[in-house]
Amino acid sequence: MDDTNYITMELTVNGRRVSKHCRSGRRLIDFLRDDLNLMGVKEGCGEGECGSCTVLLDGKAVLSCLTPMEKAIGHEVITIEGIGSANRLHPLQEAIIEEGGIQCGFCTPGMIMSGVELLARNPHPDRAEIIAAISGNLCRCTGYQKIVRSIEQAAQKMSSS
Amino acid sequence: MSEFQKTISQAVRISQSTGPVGQSVVREDAVVKATGRAVYAADITRPDMLYGKVLLSTEAHALIKNIDTSAAKNIPGVHAVLTARDIPGENVYGIAVADQQVLAEKKVRFFGEPVALVAAETPEIAEAALKEIKVAYEPLEGVFNPIDALKEGAPKVHEAGNLLLHTRVRKGDYRIGFEQADVIVENLFRTHGQDHSPLEPESGVAWFDGDGILNIYSSSQYIFRDRKQVGRVLNIPINRIHSVNTTVGGGFGRKDDVTVEILVSLLAWATQKPVKLVYTRHESMLTQTHRHPTIVRIRSGATASGKLTALEAVVYGDTGAYASLGIYVIKKMALHIGGPYYYPHYKADSFSVYTNNPIAGAFRGFGILQAATVHEVQMDELARRLGMDPIEFRLQNCLREGLTFSTGQVMDQACGIAATLEELREYVKRHGLQFKKHPEHQEVER
Numbered sequence: 001m002d003d004t005n006y007i008t009m010e011l012t013v014n015g016r017r018v019s020k021h022c023r024s025g026r027r028l029i030d031f032l033r034d035d036l037n038l039m040g041v042k043e044g045c046g047e048g049e050c051g052s053c054t055v056l057l058d059g060k061a062v063l064s065c066l067t068p069m070e071k072a073i074g075h076e077v078i079t080i081e082g083i084g085s086a087n088r089l090h091p092l093q094e095a096i097i098e099e100g101g102i103q104c105g106f107c108t109p110g111m112i113m114s115g116v117e118l119l120a121r122n123p124h125p126d127r128a129e130i131i132a133a134i135s136g137n138l139c140r141c142t143g144y145q146k147i148v149r150s151i152e153q154a155a156q157k158m159s160s161s
Numbered sequence: 162m163s164e165f166q167k168t169i170s171q172a173v174r175i176s177q178s179t180g181p182v183g184q185s186v187v188r189e190d191a192v193v194k195a196t197g198r199a200v201y202a203a204d205i206t207r208p209d210m211l212y213g214k215v216l217l218s219t220e221a222h223a224l225i226k227n228i229d230t231s232a233a234k235n236i237p238g239v240h241a242v243l244t245a246r247d248i249p250g251e252n253v254y255g256i257a258v259a260d261q262q263v264l265a266e267k268k269v270r271f272f273g274e275p276v277a278l279v280a281a282e283t284p285e286i287a288e289a290a291l292k293e294i295k296v297a298y299e300p301l302e303g304v305f306n307p308i309d310a311l312k313e314g315a316p317k318v319h320e321a322g323n324l325l326l327h328t329r330v331r332k333g334d335y336r337i338g339f340e341q342a343d344v345i346v347e348n349l350f351r352t353h354g355q356d357h358s359p360l361e362p363e364s365g366v367a368w369f370d371g372d373g374i375l376n377i378y379s380s381s382q383y384i385f386r387d388r389k390q391v392g393r394v395l396n397i398p399i400n401r402i403h404s405v406n407t408t409v410g411g412g413f414g415r416k417d418d419v420t421v422e423i424l425v426s427l428l429a430w431a432t433q434k435p436v437k438l439v440y441t442r443h444e445s446m447l448t449q450t451h452r453h454p455t456i457v458r459i460r461s462g463a464t465a466s467g468k469l470t471a472l473e474a475v476v477y478g479d480t481g482a483y484a485s486l487g488i489y490v491i492k493k494m495a496l497h498i499g500g501p502y503y504y505p506h507y508k509a510d511s512f513s514v515y516t517n518n519p520i521a522g523a524f525r526g527f528g529i530l531q532a533a534t535v536h537e538v539q540m541d542e543l544a545r546r547l548g549m550d551p552i553e554f555r556l557q558n559c560l561r562e563g564l565t566f567s568t569g570q571v572m573d574q575a576c577g578i579a580a581t582l583e584e585l586r587e588y589v590k591r592h593g594l595q596f597k598k599h600p601e602h603q604e605v606e607r
Contacts, residue, residue: 023283039204042195042410044360045442052360080197094165095196099185105194106360112195140360140411146250 007031011072013038014082028072029053029064032079040080040109042137051137054110055079061117063136080109083116092116092154101150103141111137115151124155190408202364202380202407207435210366211240213421214287215438216277216294217448218269221517222303222316225268225296228277233293238286241431242294243278248427250396256386256418256522261392261483263423268301270318270482271517273447280428280436307477307514308456318482318515325480325513326488328495330567331349333508338471338506342462346542350459352531354479355452357524361410362445363420367428368435377426378405382416390419391426414523415449418485420467449523450485453478455531459498461539467549469505474498474535476511478521478528485522487513493528496567500536502558507567518522551596552586 007024010017013036022035032038032055046051046065048094053064056078084090089097102108111134118125118133118144125133130151131144139147193199209391230242245252245266255261265276277294281287304310310323317323339345365379375397381387384404394397409416440448459474476494480487495511526533544554559578565571589596 015294033204037206038197039200042201042361043439044362044410045205048359048443049442083196085196086192086198089165089192089195097191097195098165100185100188101192102194104360104409104411105190105199106201108194109197138358138360140358140413 007070009035009069009073011074012076014078018149019111022034024070026069027065028055028057028062028067028069028077031072032064032077038079038081042106042109044106049138050107050110051114051134052107052110054113054137056113056117059117059120061114076112080112083112086106090116090154091157092119092150095153096147096150099150099153101146101148107137107141111139111147115154118151119155119158123159125151127152163216170532174249177423185249196440199408201361201410202366202378203361203439204304205366205407205437207368207437208549209435210285210368210435211280211282211432212284213425213426213436213438214279214281214284214291215275215424215440215444215448216279216291216296216487217444218265218272218274218276220269220300221267221272221297221305222301222318224301224550225276226299227295227297229295229297230277232295233279233290236281236286236290236293238282239279239290239300240282240434240549241278241428242290243427243431243457244276247431248394248527249430250392250394252364252394252480254390254394255421255484256390257485257486257488258325258484261485261520263427268446269298271445271519273508273519274441275424275448276423277313278428280432280434295389305516305518307479307512307516310514310516311477311512318517318519323515325484325515325591326492327420328492328509328511330495330507330509332504332508332565332567333471333506335471335473335508339460339473340464341464341470342548343465344543345460346539346546347460348535348542350455350457350535350538352455352526352534354454354519354521355453355524356446357411357413357415358442358446359409360414361441362442363416363449364437364439365421365425366435366437367422369429369433374401374403375426375429376403376405377408377422379417379420379422379425380409380412381406381420381422382409382412382414383416387419387422391423394423395426395430413525414486414527417523418450420449447519449533450524451481452524453480453487453490453521453531454529455479455491455494456551457498457531457535457540458496459535461543463543463547463558465492465547467544467547467554467557468544469502471506472499472504472509474509478510478511478513479516479518480513481518481520483515483517483520485520486527490521490523494532495534497529498535500533501560502536502540502555503560503564504567509567552582552589556582556586572607
């Protein structure tokens with residue numbers, strides 16, 4: 001099996017320059033999870049249906065299970081780990097905790113990434129815009145209402161701060 | 162302290178002083194989940210860890226004539242290829258009835274049944290090895306409908322026959338009840354199967370410690386039962402199995418029975434290395450349990466004044482190739498097919514039946530959803546035929562303290578259906594809502 005090819009991945013991940021010699025030809029999610037240990041990136045379906053693996057590539061929400069890892073070379077990737085930590089939460093992370101928009105938590109990182117992208121390009125989204133922004137993120141627990149309210153609340157927090 | 166942290170610490174204080182009931186309390190694990198730090202089974206890695214894959218049957222019902230694993234074993238990076246023959250203990254499991262083979266031995270009973278296991282140094286090598294395992298099948302006629310499966314001469318899913326359990330519930334005399342009825346509604350229902358689709362597919366990591374303790378970290382709803390089932394197959398006592406429940410990314414009943422625990426433990430035992438096994442969504446849908454598809458024939462009778470008199474129902478539940486929790490799910494349907502309503506005369510039969518379909522097991526509601534579909538349509542249709550308001554008709558017939566359930570159990574506590582209906586009636590008024598008129602039902606085959 002020594003036909004494995006290697007590549008040097010040079011890119012910015014969560015604000016840090018990364019240079020990693022690793023196996024090529026894999027998906028961006030594999031590189032982030034297996035090589036960088038960013039386990040907040042979740043794989044729910046592996047075929048672009050569920051949105052759990054959503055990350056930001058140059059600020060745009062992409063599905064890391066459908067993105068070849070090589071596409072990220074020279075670009076900037078942000079995962080849930082780059083959004084906020086327990087001591088310094090992003091307003092959307094605060095809001096989703098307060099509103100009870102988290103149950104099993106598996107969709108949560110991807111859901112937050114889609115919400116963060118929305119709020120960055122549209123600080124005052126209406127309900128329809130919020131629903132459209134998270135329409136690619138499936139959740140089997142919450143019924144979505146509390147997640148939608150979290151994004152509304154985050155928009156308020158961000159405009160008042 | 163930020164406003165947010167104040168909210169959280171306040172919430173914790175409230176719950177400590179008065180208990181969480183009646184309080185809005187922040188989930189204990191919400192912060193780790195919101196920051197992507199919660200550890201699910203697939204997030205665990207161990208030094209020198211291998212990756213497991215499962216070869217799933219490509220036949221719904223077939224004899225296994227031969228399994229050739231030699232080519233797969235010769236691939237560099239492959240550490241183990243296992244079939245039923247390699248199992249050190251009993252090749253059997255099942256949460257309620259031990260009727261399921263861990264790896265198919267002489268025949269496969271559904272499309273997606275595990276046939277062989279691989280452990281390799283990368284997921285790609287494991288995948289390549291699966292393709293090199295050659296299984297020779299001799300296809301058998303299958304049966305894919307519970308009514309067909311009960312017919313004489315139907316293909317046998319299991320040697321002992323296709324009937325897993327027949328549940329009879331009798332109260333009063335249904336013939337008398339139907340004689341008293343002025344209106345009788347009779348229908349045939351079919352409810353479909355459903356996949357739980359927890360966002361996290363079934364996953365686990367297993368390894369043996371230096372002192373021979375088997376560690377299993379998995380996404381499970383019931384680690385204590387898992388431990389028992391693993392021990393039987395690996396032939397090790399349960400006090401040498403350390404089962405740990407990781408954060409669970411949704412279960413809904415899907416992870417009530419064993420999922421990957423036995424398979425990943427077998428690979429850890431065979432290789433003496435840590436092994437991770439994570440199902441893809443595709444594999445998960447094929448090989449794991451689902452909601453029971455059901456077929457229900459039902460008659461319900463009421464007097465012209467709107468009093469229920471009798472119910473007669475037959476339920477066929479398609480439990481698929483193995484029982485899982487299908488024995489209890491379909492048993493419950495016989496009890497609950499009348500819903501939370503009082504019938505003086507009640508006759509229900511339910512049949513939990515093996516077929517060559519995917520396995521059905523526990524799923525939120527546990528048979529009650531299928532029953533509710535049936536009894537609520539029956540109640541609406543009776544109300545419509547009687548010219549009564551659907552809520553009033555339900556209030557007139559709902560279970561109350563002192564009345565008996567289908568089994569004869571006297572309702573003596575926590576019987577909240579009347580209060581719920583009254584609240585619903587108020588809600589409908591308050592919001593100026595109206596019930597949608599049902600279109601006339603089309604005649605269906607009887």
